[in-house]
Amino acid sequence: MQKVVEAGGGLEAVGAEIGVSPSTVSRAVGEPETRPGGLGVVYLDTLGRIVPETAEPVANHFASLAGGSFQPFPKGNNAPVGFHNVAKKFGDVATSYGIAHSQESLDPSRLTHEEAVKLRQEVRELLQVGALFLASLDQIIEN
Numbered sequence: 001m002q003k004v005v006e007a008g009g010g011l012e013a014v015g016a017e018i019g020v021s022p023s024t025v026s027r028a029v030g031e032p033e034t035r036p037g038g039l040g041v042v043y044l045d046t047l048g049r050i051v052p053e054t055a056e057p058v059a060n061h062f063a064s065l066a067g068g069s070f071q072p073f074p075k076g077n078n079a080p081v082g083f084h085n086v087a088k089k090f091g092d093v094a095t096s097y098g099i100a101h102s103q104e105s106l107d108p109s110r111l112t113h114e115e116a117v118k119l120r121q122e123v124r125e126l127l128q129v130g131a132l133f134l135a136s137l138d139q140i141i142e143n
Contacts, residue, residue, distance in 0.1 A: 001028050001029045001058035002029050003060075004044065004047070004054045004057045004058055005025060005029055006052045007051070007054045007056070007057055008047060008053070008054045009051070009054040011025045011026050011029075012045060013051075014051075014054075017046075017047055017048075017050045017051055018043045018046050018047050020043065044058050056070070056072060059072075069123065071127045071128060071131060072128075080131040080135070081129060081133045081135075081136050082136070083133065085124070085129050085132075085133065086129050086133050088127055088128055089122070089126040089129045089130075090126055092122050092125070092126070093119065093122045093123055093126050096118055096119050096122050097116070097119060099115075100112070100115040100119065
């Protein structure tokens with residue numbers, strides 16, 4: 001909740017957007033022992049629709065509870081994505097992984113910190129392109 005409130009501009013801003021007092025929002029941000037019932041999913045939904053920046057921390061939270069992670073689509077990209085885009089990004093991941101385990105690496109037997117950071121970014125980009133490809137397929141099916 002703290003990340004949601006921060007993304008929404010603070011206690012007063014969030015309270016004003018969803019029509020509750022800042023003290024109610026403050027109680028929702030507190031430790032579970034001090035906030036019986038929390039803020040409620042309906043308010044979080046309303047806030048996410050009004051202040052979209054607050055939706056991502058909520059999505060991250062619930063995705064984590066479900067054993068996964070939230071991967072947003074890149075903003076401002078509505079162009080259709082084809083399988084060639086997915087294949088290219090997968091190739092980027094494979095290349096980075098291969099380099100990390102080659103003689104070019106400081107330690108070919110394991111990923112270094114820097115290699116893991118680079119590979120994580122490559123995988124995130126692959127997931128984004130994969131999600132956009134899925135959305136393109138959904139659009140074809142629905143139309």
